[in-house]
Amino acid sequence: MSSKRHILFSDESGDLQCRRSPDVTKYFAVGTLLIEENELARLRAAMAGLRDELAWSHHGLDSCFHATADSQYVRERVYALLADFDFRVDVTIMEKDKAQPHIRTTEPTFFKYAWYYHLRYIAPQIFKQDDEVLIVAAELGTKRVRKAFRRAIEEVMQQCLPYRVKRTLAFWRDDSEYALQAIDYCLWAVFRKWERGDDTHYKKIANKVVTEYDLWRVGTKRYY
Template structure:
């Protein structure tokens, strides 16, 4: 594909999340990073240049699974349960299905970007802000947090090709306007480069994974990243890493000093591994 083709090709971004935004439980008890509540909240977007091909392949795989006697009595493949039989979802899919989906995704031209927030650091912020302003209340639905991560996602453009954006719907009401506002905020605050204005998407919509193969796909990349952050499990992340453009870790300082940049970018030149994440700032501490 030529440089001109890259700038004119129609691209769709699929956006979803992993983890939950919860910090507090009943009575204001801290529940972040406890049993049943994630420590990290992650937002990710997946660039897809051929949605039709991805859709066809995932539909074909699902059809093959449903007709395969090996999966006959697998609960998630029971159409009545409306899980794997309806759409792929990494958390619900059996390991054998997960393997096949990851192998399929590796064959497609997909690029993934993610932003990660450590909820324990967010908890510190919420508690400090509450002490300064007693009227402050952390948003239990996570809209504030999700919008913050959305702004970070779309401040990192990686080219000029994001014509359409499909968000996985959160809750019962679509928040399309909030997403559009978050994206446009970044367009307005980032200066033009080389005299070219950053393009705005032609369409932004909220939908459900069962209706978009790209939302099913981005869930798989998010799940791999979540397993790394929550469980230190590397094999899924290692497999999809060639398709990852970058991971922005908002709460991992690049150095021990308070004057160091308070976030870290992992990419192909600086891969995300257990060692690289644990070792960030090691050189600074030794000096």
């Protein structure tokens, strides 16, 4: 069986705080967008074209496409564009108050567990022996935070990806990569469905979402 090259773009939604408060999210989610190189080139070109078209029609963006900040008009245009592309989205949902204390001792620890469970669940479904994968995560936080999160993801990759899968990790700025903006849009729609019960935007990308893994769906104990 011939090997394949995969590119996996990732994003997170919700905060890492584990406490009960109106300004703290109930869930934390990790999402990935898997796309092949030829389709990625087509997606990049289309999103660049849409950005230019929006600017010409006086809907210019201050920075890059970002589902939370964009106007409803821009959101509609982006979701309509994404519908024409071939990629898969996988999301792992964690209901935070069901997390055992050792999982949430620190925010990087909780982040690492989220990634561990996500990759453990999806890796056997999408990677074969001798495949290559580039995992691209959004650049986040300070240099110290990025270092801790990079170490966490690298450890998870070693544990969860098959031994013969060649893997590389990169941190890129959201505004430098349209595929990161695409997974932001997809994960925002999924997370909004879980956090707020609003599936309005989810319906637009539902056929791209291959898995929504509710990690502690059978758990009943709540720790805070």
